[in-house]
Amino acid sequence: MSEQIVINIGGMSCNHCKMAVEKALKSLDGVEDATVDLAAAKATVNYDAGKVSGEDLKGVISEAGYEVK
């Protein structure tokens, strides 16, 4: 079942950060699409809730070195 979540992220300062967060999210099995809006400091993620959880998504952002708000 496909779901969408919007996650507020702190610590992103440039386009590299945006790419790093998108890459980290897309590395998870079950993530269908991940788009980071740098100006708004938000990630919008479409994912299969049967494969990956919102907590998993937040965890991988933290592991990449950014703050989940």
Ligand SMILES: [Cu+2]
């Ligand atoms: Cu950066």
